[in-house]
Amino acid sequence: MPPVAAVEIVDLVKAYGEHRAVDGLSxxxxxxxxxxxxxxxxxxxxxxxxxxxxxxxxDSGTVRVxxxxxxxxxxxxxxxxxxxxxxxxxxxxxxxAVELLRLFxxxxxxxxxxxxxxxAVGLAAASNTPVKRLSGGQQQRLSxxxxxxxxxxxxxxxxxxxxxxxxxxxxxxxxIRRLKQDGVSIVLTTHFxxxxxxxxxxVVVVDAGRVVAQGTPAELTRTGAEGQIRFRARxxxxxxxxxxxxxxxxxxxxxxxxxxxxLGEVDPQxxxxxxxxxxxxxxLAEDLAVERRSLEDVxxxxxxxxxxx
Amino acid sequence: MSExxxxxxxxxxxxxxxxxxxxxxxFRLLLRNGEQVGLTxxxxxxxxxxxxxxxxxxxxDLGVQRRIDFVVPSILxxxxxxxxxxxxxxxxxxxxxxxxxxxxGGTALPRSVLIAGKTVAVLLVEIVQVALIALAGAAxxxxxxxxxxxxxLLVILGTAAxxxxxxxxxxxxxxxxxxxxxxxxxLVLLLGGGVAIPLAKFPRAVADVLQFLPSAALADGLRGVLxxxxxxxxxDLLTLLVWAGVAMPAAARxxxxx
Ligand SMILES: Nc1ncnc2c1ncn2[C@@H]1O[C@H](COP(=O)(O)OP(=O)(O)OP(=O)(O)O)[C@@H](O)[C@H]1O
Ligand SMILES: [Mg+2]
Numbered sequence: 001m002p003p004v005a006a007v008e009i010v011d012l013v014k015a016y017g018e019h020r021a022v023d024g025l026s027x028x029x030x031x032x033x034x035x036x037x038x039x040x041x042x043x044x045x046x047x048x049x050x051x052x053x054x055x056x057x058x059d060s061g062t063v064r065v066x067x068x069x070x071x072x073x074x075x076x077x078x079x080x081x082x083x084x085x086x087x088x089x090x091x092x093x094x095x096x097a098v099e100l101l102r103l104f105x106x107x108x109x110x111x112x113x114x115x116x117x118x119x120a121v122g123l124a125a126a127s128n129t130p131v132k133r134l135s136g137g138q139q140q141r142l143s144x145x146x147x148x149x150x151x152x153x154x155x156x157x158x159x160x161x162x163x164x165x166x167x168x169x170x171x172x173x174x175x176i177r178r179l180k181q182d183g184v185s186i187v188l189t190t191h192f193x194x195x196x197x198x199x200x201x202x203v204v205v206v207d208a209g210r211v212v213a214q215g216t217p218a219e220l221t222r223t224g225a226e227g228q229i230r231f232r233a234r235x236x237x238x239x240x241x242x243x244x245x246x247x248x249x250x251x252x253x254x255x256x257x258x259x260x261x262x263l264g265e266v267d268p269q270x271x272x273x274x275x276x277x278x279x280x281x282x283x284l285a286e287d288l289a290v291e292r293r294s295l296e297d298v299x300x301x302x303x304x305x306x307x308x309x
Numbered sequence: 310m311s312e313x314x315x316x317x318x319x320x321x322x323x324x325x326x327x328x329x330x331x332x333x334x335x336f337r338l339l340l341r342n343g344e345q346v347g348l349t350x351x352x353x354x355x356x357x358x359x360x361x362x363x364x365x366x367x368x369x370d371l372g373v374q375r376r377i378d379f380v381v382p383s384i385l386x387x388x389x390x391x392x393x394x395x396x397x398x399x400x401x402x403x404x405x406x407x408x409x410x411x412x413x414g415g416t417a418l419p420r421s422v423l424i425a426g427k428t429v430a431v432l433l434v435e436i437v438q439v440a441l442i443a444l445a446g447a448a449x450x451x452x453x454x455x456x457x458x459x460x461x462l463l464v465i466l467g468t469a470a471x472x473x474x475x476x477x478x479x480x481x482x483x484x485x486x487x488x489x490x491x492x493x494x495x496l497v498l499l500l501g502g503g504v505a506i507p508l509a510k511f512p513r514a515v516a517d518v519l520q521f522l523p524s525a526a527l528a529d530g531l532r533g534v535l536x537x538x539x540x541x542x543x544x545d546l547l548t549l550l551v552w553a554g555v556a557m558p559a560a561a562r563x564x565x566x567x
Contacts, residue, residue, distance in 0.1 A: 053415055055567065075419065080319040083415035090412030092404075094338050106330030107417045109320030150417065153317035182315040 004067035006031050006185035012061035021047045023209035036200035037189040044209040045189040049156050082152035089143045093132035108150035121145045136163040157188040193295040207303045227266035231288040245277045321417035331426030336433045353388045381446040382535040386528035388438040393431050393468040395491040398475035402487035411567040455534035466549040467527040473556035480564030498524040523552045
């Protein structure tokens with residue numbers, strides 16, 4: 001028998017009225033690994049996570065969390081799972097930060113030390129501040145501490161770094177790496193592609209309730225072009241001419257007016273071809289950069305560049 | 310700074326420990342909330358002084374020799390209603406609205422312990438209320454009569470009836486509606502539910518119906534014991550029991566946590 005996965009979802013469907021927020025989604029998270037759910041607003045990330053947490057009921061499909069059913073086995077599952085909700089701390093807002101953390105610690109058999117944990121999330125100085133007076137980013141950090149204090153073996157973190165300043169974000173990443181090192185399984189959602197790249201063993205890109213791509217960050221960024229060259233010049237260059245000069249398999253597009261992107265196997269030859277052609281046209285290529293294809297490019301290719309309404 | 314180790318060690322705490330922590334938290338928050346303190350502690354004391362003045366009605370025709378002996382049990386009934394119905398309903402309604410109940414549902418805390426914690430917190434508030442009202446009463450020369458065990462029984466059953474009704478309201482209505490309704494019902498029961506104004510002042514036919522309100526049963530029972538040294542008020546106890554027995558399964562069935 002294969003070991004029980006931390007999370008296993010098969011063909012999950014959840015509709016609100018006519019609208020299918022989750023539409024046949026499947027994923028699997030092994031124990032001790034980090035999975036990042038990535039997707040535009042309204043893709044169905046929170047819905048999926050909250051079904052795993054037992055807050056919402058599924059319409060069809062199967063969801064197993066640590067091998068258990070999130071609703072039927074809720075009583076056995078809750079002590080083993082840590083939860084960080086997307087919409088705020090959700091505790092008693094009139095309580096002081098440390099009081100709320102101590103309360104949650106009292107629910108657990110062997111909790112972490114609340115004061116130490118507050119220090120680890122950078123809230124030691126705010127421990128006596130009422131929850132409602134904490135800043136947005138501080139509330140996020142308290143919310144993270146509340147998810148961890150019971151020493152769960154699996155945590156669901158819905159946008160853990162939303163609203164954090166860059167320092168807190170980095171500190172939170174460090175904390176999540178420590179969690180992983182200590183063997184905790186982690187599901188997180190994020191809009192920050194660098195975050196997924198930094199933290200996740202596997203990335204699942206969802207759009208309109210379906211998985212549109214999944215793999216390790218390396219696998220996702222490797223598919224398609226190996227790399228790209230970006231440069232800025234006056235708009236309206238004769239790209240047909242440049243294309244003719246490029247080696248086979250390479251291509252060039254004008255993404256926005258005056259912003260060009262050369263896609264292909266980036267080697268010295270390709271770079272020389274581009275700069276030589278520009279020189280031949282009397283064009284100064286500015287901000288020229290050789291880039292690895294980022295997760296952001298993959299994401300935008302998969303989910304489109306337009307703002308959804 | 311020493312980082313905590315995150316190696317998993319899951320498991321729920323023993324229920325008594327959860328209950329103690331939960332009740333302690335809820336009780337402290339009630340004492341910190343100005344509106345709750347006003348509703349459960351300040352207003353009953355003010356009304357105690359007010360209704361002790363011979364302004365609205367005379368009690369001589371009811372066989373009451375000393376007005377304060379009648380007013381203190383009435384205010385005790387009001388206090389129980391304030392804490393276990395209006396206060397609990399408003400607090401719980403807003404906790405539901407702001408996702409507190411949902412968030413607690415994502416922990417090892419069982420719902421039964423959450424409800425028990427709220428109940429204990431209400432009982433603790435009632436202890437403070439009884440102490441303050443008894444002190445204020447003593448200052449106004451109140452002399453308690455009757456059997457304290459019966460008083461305790463009335464308070465507990467009254468709390469059960471009003472508490473489950475409050476939870477039923479908070480769990481099924483929007484928080485704003487709960488707020489308005491819980492305050493309005495409080496006022497209506499205070500004046501028309503046999504608490505401040507004795508039902509004997511109402512037309513007979515009306516009083517015959519109103520006596521089965523939980524407020525009337527609680528106030529009448531308390532006054533019977535504390536004012537008139539009457540025996541065990543079976544009808545009032547039974548009335549409260551029926552209210553609790555109806556409201557409890559209804560709340561269990563319809564209470565929405567999110
Ligand atoms: N309780 C609900 N009732 C009706 N529709 C809902 C409900 N919850 C979510 N939806 C809809 O389901 C879709 C998915 O929402 P969800 O919150 O899962 O998205 P998300 O991927 O978490 O988005 P975001 O990145 O903005 O947090 C959205 O279209 C949303 O409007
Ligand atoms: Mg979301």
